[in-house]
Amino acid sequence: MKRHHIFDTGFYFYSIFALTNGETNLLFKRRENADGKLCMDMDSVFDKTQIYDTSVCLFECAKDSGCKSVFHARDTGNCTGCAASFDISTQPSGQDEGFRYYMQQRCTEGWNNLANSCYYITEQNMNASQGLETCQALNAYPVTVDSEEENNYLKALINSKYTYTDDVRAFFIGFTDNETEDAWAKHGTNDQMIFQDWGISEPNGETRENCVAFYFPSDLKWVDLSCSIELRMICEMEALA
Ligand SMILES: [Ca+2]
Numbered sequence: 029m030k031r032h033h034i035f036d037t038g039f040y041f042y043s044i045f046a047l048t049n050g051e052t053n054l055l056f057k058r059r060e061n062a063d064g065k066l067c068m069d070m071d072s073v074f075d076k077t078q079i080y081d082t083s084v085c086l087f088e089c090a091k092d093s094g095c096k097s098v099f100h101a102r103d104t105g106n107c108t109g110c111a112a113s114f115d116i117s118t119q120p121s122g123q124d125e126g127f128r129y130y131m132q133q134r135c136t137e138g139w140n141n142l143a144n145s146c147y148y149i150t151e152q153n154m155n156a157s158q159g160l161e162t163c164q165a166l167n168a169y170p171v172t173v174d175s176e177e178e179n180n181y182l183k184a185l186i187n188s189k190y191t192y193t194d195d196v197r198a199f200f201i202g203f204t205d206n207e208t209e210d211a212w213a214k215h216g217t218n219d220q221m222i223f224q225d226w227g228i229s230e231p232n233g234e235t236r237e238n239c240v241a242f243y244f245p246s247d248l249k250w251v252d253l254s255c256s257i258e259l260r261m262i263c264e265m266e267a268l269a
C-alpha cells in the first residue's frame with residue numbers, strides 16, 4: 029500500500045491510500061477528524077477486533093466485495109466494514125475515536141487500471157478516426173504508450189482477453205504520422221512518440237500506413253498500417269486520484 033498525498037478540501041484533511049485487491053485498484057480516502065459512527069443505517073458487513081494496523085483494516089475491506097468504507101477505531105482496534113460508500117460531505121456522528129476511510133475504484137467499471145491511467149478496448153472494429161471519436165465520446169483518448177511497463181501491461185491485457193482470429197488481428201494505439209511522414213505523434217497533437225516497440229522491419233508503409241497498432245502475428249509488437257483498416261482501438265483516460 030502506498031500513501032500518495034494529503035490534501036485539504038477546506039473543511040477536512042484526507043489522506044489517500046491506493047490498494048490493489050488483485051483485480052481492482054482502489055483508493056481509500058481518510059477523513060482525519062471523523063467522529064465515530066460505525067456504519068450508516070446499521071449496514072455493517074463485518075466487524076473485526078484487535079486490528080491495530082490501518083493497512084490490515086483497509087485490506088479486509090478491499091477483499092470484501094460488499095465493503096465500501098471502513099471505520100477503524102484506533103484505541104480498541106475495531107475495524108468495521110460498511111456497505112455504504114459515504115459521500116465525503118456527509119458528517120458521521122458518534123462517539124468512538126478513529127478514522128473513516130472511503131473506498132473508490134480508480135477506474136470506471138469495464139476499464140483496466142495501471143498506475144494513474146485507465147484503459148478500455150473498444151468492442152467493435154473501426155477505422156482509426158472512428159476509434160479517435162469513440163475514445164473522445166468516452167472522455168478518453170487513443171492510448172499513448174509511453175513506457176515499457178505500460179506497453180507490457182497492455183500486451184498482457186490483450187492476451188488475457190483475446191486470441192488471434194481474422195476478426196482480431198491488431199489493436200490501434202494513439203500514434204500517427206499523418207502530418208509529417210515518419211514523425212510519429214499522438215493523434216490530434218504534436219506530442220512526439222517517446223517510447224516505441226516496432227516489430228521487425230516496421231514501420232515500413234511510408235505514406236500508405238500512418239497509424240500504429242499492436243499486431244498479433246508478431247507477438248503484439250507494433251506495426252504501422254493503414255488508418256482506414258478496421259480494428260479495435262485502445263482508449264486511455266486518467267485514473268481517479
Ligand atoms: Ca507513414
Ligand SMILES: [Ca+2]
Binds near residue numbers: 233237252
Ligand atoms: Ca507496416
